[in-house]
Amino acid sequence: xxxxxxxxxxxxxxxxxxxxxxxxALLFTSSLAAAMWFVRFLxxxxxxxxxxxxxLFLAWLPxxxxxxxxxGGATKLGRWLWGGLWLLxxxxxxxxxxxxxxxxxxSMVPLWYDLILLLTFALAGLFLGLASLYWLHELVTRTWxxxxxxxxxxxxxxxxxxxxxxxxxxxxxxxxVFFNPTVLLRDLAGHxxxxxxxxxxxxxxxLLTAVFIVSYFIVFALPPQxxxxxxx
Numbered sequence: 001x002x003x004x005x006x007x008x009x010x011x012x013x014x015x016x017x018x019x020x021x022x023x024x025a026l027l028f029t030s031s032l033a034a035a036m037w038f039v040r041f042l043x044x045x046x047x048x049x050x051x052x053x054x055x056l057f058l059a060w061l062p063x064x065x066x067x068x069x070x071x072g073g074a075t076k077l078g079r080w081l082w083g084g085l086w087l088l089x090x091x092x093x094x095x096x097x098x099x100x101x102x103x104x105x106x107s108m109v110p111l112w113y114d115l116i117l118l119l120t121f122a123l124a125g126l127f128l129g130l131a132s133l134y135w136l137h138e139l140v141t142r143t144w145x146x147x148x149x150x151x152x153x154x155x156x157x158x159x160x161x162x163x164x165x166x167x168x169x170x171x172x173x174x175x176x177v178f179f180n181p182t183v184l185l186r187d188l189a190g191h192x193x194x195x196x197x198x199x200x201x202x203x204x205x206x207l208l209t210a211v212f213i214v215s216y217f218i219v220f221a222l223p224p225q226x227x228x229x230x231x232x
Contacts (some may be wrong), residue, residue: 096125
């Protein structure tokens with residue numbers, strides 16, 4: 001007797017009106033941040049804080065990879081590939097929050113302007129990260145189930161917090177995983193084996209994880225139409 005094969009689950013995550021509106025809001029926030037930097041440049045005739053533009057560019061990469069992973073024609077292998085790149089570069093988005101440490105280091109403009117400038121970049125990075133996570137959360141939920149989606153969120157936020165720590169305090173970049181993997185792992189091992197440094201790493205990572213989880217939950221506490229739906 002011929003056994004009927006189980007139908008293959010299809011995932012339809014074509015761009016919606018909400019996705020396009022969210023992208024427009026992200027573009028506006030990033031453009032505002034870049035414009036504020038340009039005004040500062042015209043006023044000071046100095047390239048101070050130019051690294052903020054580079055960091056903002058890196059913060060957009062997770063958005064790009066998330067959209068590529070979700071696109072309608074993506075194969076299973078393609079989703080894993082783009083998802084892996086997304087995970088690798090995701091910490092670059094919330095990393096912009098740590099650039100607030102540079103407040104007061106350059107005194108060519110009023111302190112309040114640099115405060116607003118750094119806050120704008122920080123919020124742009126945070127929103128870019130949360131948006132890309134939202135899109136991948138939905139993809140994981142549709143592919144598996146609701147529980148897997150939330151486990152994915154918690155694990156990613158924990159890993160990304162550790163990634164932010166590595167970038168800010170150890171000064172490693174995402175691409176060093178490919179170009180300097182041995183040196184990177186040796187540095188991490190040596191750093192974590194020292195008690196005082198391990199405690200610093202653990203505390204910073206846990207605090208950042210808490211901040212990111214709270215931020216994501218606040219975004220999730222929006223009207224029902226913005227909440228990731230369960231499997232249809």
